[in-house]
Amino acid sequence: MSPEIPAPPGPLQSAHSGLHSEHGARRGEHPGRAANPVIKVRDLAWLSFEKPDLDRAERFARDFGLTVATRTRDELRLRGTLEGTDAIVIRRGAVSRFVGPVFQADDHADLERLARHTGARVRPLGPGQPGAVVDLTDPTGVPVGVVYGAQSYDALPEQVALPLNTGTRPARINAAQRPAREPARVQRLGHLVLQTPRFAAALDWYVEALGMIVSDFLFLPGQRDLGPTMAFLRCDRGTTPADHHTLAMHLSPGRGYVHSAYQVTDLDAIAAGGEYLAERGYRRTWGIGRHIQGSQLFDYWRDPDRLMVEHFADGDLFDCTVEPGWAPMTASGLAQWGPPVTRDFLGTAPSPARLREAFQALRAADTELTTSRLLALLKAMSS
Template structure:
């Protein structure tokens, strides 16, 4: 059913503070009605819609499917007794709208994720597999390199009942379990495979956004991006490091409202025929990091969104 993450909507008290943060992060901003829409360079797909409002809040998540998937989602919603309603936000796109078990808004559209038109990064030379022959990976111009996010890969939402969220998103939307940490953390991928997770849930007293995560071209871009943000006064929240869940390299930055944004690179990809994939079910610490520059700070798993 659901095969891609399209974009998220976030209500924030000041659009210009959002613009400054995300433009420095590497996204491109444009006004869209009263909202501010952020995209990755060289990719024709909205990734974040910032909506002016009284307090910062993850407002909705927009997910992509195909025509057959839309029919299946609609019948699963009906079976689960979930009502499809008119769009609760003034947005210029279609699809269906409904709420998950904790009242968070979801939009599902018949839509393919847009391709990135950016050139592929240089090949990597690893022991026994040397693929960049006679070409430099770095030159003088590399010193001017900036992080250029390719796509919004995933988000982690807080949930007061991770098991209930997992049941809904797997049964009604067709997402699949990739790894979990008991009832504290669960990573779900799309119905057709792909990234290890496009959505994950972390336990909290109430819903909210833990982090958005953007794929960049290589490990250099993770750190060039993170260091650019830190030099401008934003806070490094955790990283660099490499996760166990998803295997991606990471560095998290605090956004102006205390949620997190992650640069990531080299995430696990799981095929649609996933017969060889065995989900882990371990402790949260065991899923967090193979290594990191320092342990995750105590506030890393905290939910800074205020409940309604």
Template structure:
């Protein structure tokens, strides 16, 4: 019988420069290497909402309510769904054949919106007369044919009309127990969505797509995932964030993943309050009979606790909590591809997730 002990698992919170290891480079170095002038790009301020077309609005409507969204406005053929955060809405659904209508970013200024509207691959400017908060939207077609939207002029949200902020649950640890004579209690229901966090595309034109988004807009890589081919690194996934200087932003609001067989939207992801809210939301969706895609688990890159689902139209959507924040001083990391790069813990990755 061995007397050797087995090292226990552990977790730690550490600086980005340390967590990324030695395989990293500065954002300024990457931009210079790719001959991108940071000041020439169209500036986007934040990720606004997703746009999808669904064959059956009644079915997707019920799913969205069970997923934790609320109705901001509804017409006969359109629905705008909101969370409890500072956005007019985070999801737009329109009746019609199943179709991805693109993610939407808010332009940092009228000048930036006008520059987006004058791109060679931009469509006509739409006046969002029926949408909560109004505003104007332009749809740009990227090199692979995906729609990419920019919005501006939306009215600010009256937060007094929003759902109150969620309470913070106090946690006790073995050597630190602040919760004395205070008990944690929960109510069952959907996991209330706070905001849209990110979305991503599977692409057959990885390099041209990467160049288009990072040179046209203030979108910059946070992490590259690569495979080795004949001794050379080939990126297969890139997670990207908005470059807002030293202002903290989500680890990624957009990603690209190389896919040899087909180009399609992969998923869109929505932030929820915390782990308990997420688990209760998972339980709610299971009880309602919806089909899980992958989760619950914790990602490596971005650190988010994740929970992926298939909506009733066959689109993948995600709840996430506890994601990393970065800024212009965060280095770009390089990580070899493999299941170890996707999750620290959680269920085994289903093949369908990568299809």
């Protein structure tokens, strides 16, 4: 769970404050929050997947640094070291696929309010499990759960951050630094990134129904007047800081999962854990580097079913007073430092499947994608 750091209440802070972003909103642009949302979710609970080979999924999960909470023939539940719920629930299925996210509500009354507003119902979470859930579907077609009262695990021993000698403040004397070559111990699920050809509709749904607020917007160069094409959304926890983004989404021909991210202790955990993964034959997608929006140290990998996952550390924490920043969407604007972004990460490698996906998205009745926006996206991702 996210650390709860006291923060004083105050007015909305300009996007220029502390170099959060060079630019704030212009008059009439999306405010990045709803005046009266139905509820305000407090965090992600877990992500649901289906996979045909749970043994292989478990091996990768352990190598990636997740902890097995429970395992049956048809279900694998994974957690981090921090106190909290499951981080990932994998059920046996015919193919490997992302099912959807489950968010945490603050109170059971939030579930009832959400059910009344959407016409859904509050149901028990499952046989033998505490808690209740409301099942929804976002405008992209992604199943979204909102849960309250789910099982929470006690904290496990942490991977201790290494003491660093920094300038005039040495923390390590007469001792060498030797990070263990072991899995980077995942502390918690951090965020999910989705793609959608219905970006504006999906953005408004998460803002209005779940009470999420935007930390940063990205827009296509030369097309700012058409609105943003990517948003980084955080949970509105009032004066308690929350992750810069718990959910990010961007306009795309594709629908659904892009990647999910898991917090680890520090840069050494990322790097040594990456060496451990590489030695076992897994393929790095992009990294190691530091992002701009969110500031995270990052390292991206593919699991055996080619789903992308991220180790991250040292991300930004914002309270409710920070306004959205606005910045152009470019490939070079994805990181402050690190190796050049890869085609694998961007998803821009040409293939018959991607061409078919783009063609179908342009023809769909509910799409917000146009030919000019698609060409601008491709140009931005090569800039």
